[in-house]
Amino acid sequence: MDRALSELRRGEPVVLAGEDGRALIVLAAESATNQGLNQLSSLGAGTPSLAVSGNRARALGFDLPAGQPVLLSAPGGLTAELARELADPTQGTGTDRPRAVASALSENAAEAAATLLAKLARLLPATVVAPLPKGQDAQAFAKRHDLMAVTAAQVCDYRRQSASTLYRVVEASVPLLDAEQTRIVAFRPSDGGPEHLAIVIGEPAPGEPVLARLHSECFTGDLLGSLRCDCGPQLRGAIQEIATAGSGVLLYLAQEGRGIGLLNKLRAYRLQDGGLDTVDANTALGFDADERVYLPAASMLKGLGFARVRLLTNNPDKMAQLARWGVEVVERVPHVFPSNGHNEAYLRAKAERSGHLF
Numbered sequence: 001m002d003r004a005l006s007e008l009r010r011g012e013p014v015v016l017a018g019e020d021g022r023a024l025i026v027l028a029a030e031s032a033t034n035q036g037l038n039q040l041s042s043l044g045a046g047t048p049s050l051a052v053s054g055n056r057a058r059a060l061g062f063d064l065p066a067g068q069p070v071l072l073s074a075p076g077g078l079t080a081e082l083a084r085e086l087a088d089p090t091q092g093t094g095t096d097r098p099r100a101v102a103s104a105l106s107e108n109a110a111e112a113a114a115t116l117l118a119k120l121a122r123l124l125p126a127t128v129v130a131p132l133p134k135g136q137d138a139q140a141f142a143k144r145h146d147l148m149a150v151t152a153a154q155v156c157d158y159r160r161q162s163a164s165t166l167y168r169v170v171e172a173s174v175p176l177l178d179a180e181q182t183r184i185v186a187f188r189p190s191d192g193g194p195e196h197l198a199i200v201i202g203e204p205a206p207g208e209p210v211l212a213r214l215h216s217e218c219f220t221g222d223l224l225g226s227l228r229c230d231c232g233p234q235l236r237g238a239i240q241e242i243a244t245a246g247s248g249v250l251l252y253l254a255q256e257g258r259g260i261g262l263l264n265k266l267r268a269y270r271l272q273d274g275g276l277d278t279v280d281a282n283t284a285l286g287f288d289a290d291e292r293v294y295l296p297a298a299s300m301l302k303g304l305g306f307a308r309v310r311l312l313t314n315n316p317d318k319m320a321q322l323a324r325w326g327v328e329v330v331e332r333v334p335h336v337f338p339s340n341g342h343n344e345a346y347l348r349a350k351a352e353r354s355g356h357l358f
């Protein structure tokens, strides 16, 4: 899977065997070149089309269900430029919709796995796809053409699989300005995927409910002090609050931009500057409003000996997901900071559209 993700990022095709018995040759729309599309045409059995999420299709103006994958075909032929424009609302003129014809696919179509594969590669959820010639075995075809091959089952199971293989790599003492008695415990999945950190302050007693904060990475807010969001104050505020309480743990989770990745978050910011709120910007790009998964967080907490938490959060989804993955949230501790003159609309959207409890 990780090799397939990196192939997609490099603009190389990957073979994907669907649950529906069909197999596709897949290119990520945002890294596709015309040379790649030609290669797809000559390898595949049909004209390449663009697979997008239902959210992206709706943003393009097609009246189709949000949750289903959609196939866009271009009557005049799909070029790399058109694929990118259809995939990326921050590119092009926004007048491409009439140049594409949309058809909704079933939820378990191989194209849905192709979209998820692009998301896992931290790319826009849109792929150029061509069906494998009839009667071809996906593995044998990939081997013959020196391509990576994955199955839809591997794609759909990737996050769970990755979280279940997280292991402790190293632990070191790192005194912090606001919490001198701090250690960082680093976790890595066995496939070499994203690493997550547990920042353990003081000596929380295993078995007792631990004061915990799940913090999703925010390069702009955490490191640069961006005023567009509330992440910086929430990060430092959590460290201070845990230190004041005596002990606790902050998980620093590698899921930037609510799981869409930093570059896509910057794309979402462009759309927000054009008038969309934080939720609509995500869906216009083709993502869900929130793509985060807290299974790695639950695995890390349990790995550290904590099955019960007092959770610093305003986000009900964090509590629901932790409970689902076997960590009991015995109490929610509100984690609210004053707005700063730039993030009012963002905070309002969190409360009104994402159900945050302010």
Ligand SMILES: Nc1nc2c(ncn2[C@@H]2O[C@H](COP(=O)(O)OP(=O)(O)OP(=O)(O)O)[C@@H](O)[C@H]2O)c(=O)[nH]1
Pocket (backbone or CB within 6 Å): 214, 215, 216, 217, 218, 219, 228, 229, 231, 234, 255, 256, 257, 258, 259, 260, 264, 265, 268, 269, 278, 282, 312, 313, 314, 315, 318, 335, 356
């Ligand atoms: N896609 C997207 N992500 C954003 C935006 N603003 C902030 N983020 C990301 O949102 C996440 C915020 O994470 P958290 O503070 O842990 O979560 P939260 O949902 O705000 O929940 P609580 O703070 O626990 O109440 C970080 O990954 C940020 O990078 C935005 O406009 N778009």
Ligand SMILES: [Zn+2]
Pocket (backbone or CB within 6 Å): 218, 220, 221, 222, 229, 230, 231, 232
């Ligand atoms: Zn932020």
